[in-house]
Amino acid sequence: MPDELLEKRNLRGGLTAFVGSELSFVGISEPFTVAAGDEAPHDLTVLISKAAYDRAMLKSVIEIAALLTLLVFFAVGCCLFYTRRYLRPILEDIDHVTVAGGEKGKPIFEELLPISEKMRSHEEAVTALKAERQDAQDRAEQLLGEKLGLEEQVEGMQGQLDDSLAEIRRLAHLGKKELKPADYEKFLKGYAKLSTKELEICEALVSGLSTRQCAEQIGCASSTVDTYRKRVYEKTGIHKVRQLQLCVALMRMEQQESETQKES
Structure with a gap:
């Protein structure tokens, strides 16, 4: 059994997916009563691993x-x-x-x-x-x-x-513990003001690329990458790559949860 709470998602054909950061399952649930007089029925769920279901x-x-x-x-x-x-x-x-x-x-x-x-x-x-x-x-x-x-x-x-989703969940969980609410709110406001080039540099930094690797990927000089990185830090109020990764992971997790709630 997984040591974490699983996220429930409805699938076609009456099936239900239970998604976690490490383990995922697919199953079907049916209500039943143990004995006469039960106030509410219980749910019986039979699960198989997501990999077995895909096969x-x-x-x-x-x-x-x-x-x-x-x-x-x-x-x-x-x-x-x-x-x-x-x-x-x-x-x-x-x-x-x-x-x-x-x-x-x-x-x-x-x-x-x-x-x-x-x-x-x-x-x-x-x-x-x-x-x-x-x-x-x-x-x-x-x-x-x-x-x-x-x-x-x-x-x-x-x-x-x-x-990737598991890594995002892990970083988002750490971000909730390590980030201060005021710092996170400042990051969100600054992130919304980033230009297209600054967003591109931000994504490269979050993915763990070095300055040289960023320059090769984007096709510019290393000094240009340093300039845009300073602008990203100034606008978001973040000054370390680790904190930037936590903020972005937490932001994406909140966006995913919001989209899931809209679909359901």
Whole structure:
């Protein structure tokens, strides 16, 4: 069991997510009464880890895609089988009768010509369908490979996002303990007045980049970074990177909580 309070978020299908800085779960809750006469029902919640839930969802999507692909191949295979088994022999017999012809090359059964032409057109359509089936199979394999690659990228990005959120929560928790309310209010007022370039420098400082790294990332001289850093400190009333990180983390946590309350 986690040692911290989990944040509750509603998901689709009646599921509920419980998010923490280190552990996250997905589950479903149902009310129940222990005995007759209970004043209020209790809630029974069954949880699984978020990682296990994501793996199960990915497996389900892949199975559905594979099933649809098999159904398409089965339908096309049936068409090809009946064409080869019944249609092609009849078509060959009709061609033999009409092409051989009677005297002066005139077909023996002229009434069979329309049927022969229709069946020949049908065979050409089946041949084209076979080519389309092969193209669809190749495309399905390509899409499946791309899907797996995208799923891996999404999982990696989700892991990075979870790590970032956990770090923000940790810094915000420390900020509530270490920062004085007056200093934090001064920071908020000054942060709102930062220019675009000053905000860019502020974000780089919060991410832990050095002056040289900031200059390389933004594409300016180190002296320019120092100038903008002084302006950021003057406007926000903060003079240490550590305090700046705590203030920004606390501000983002409050913004996230506000957005969550609006959605709920």
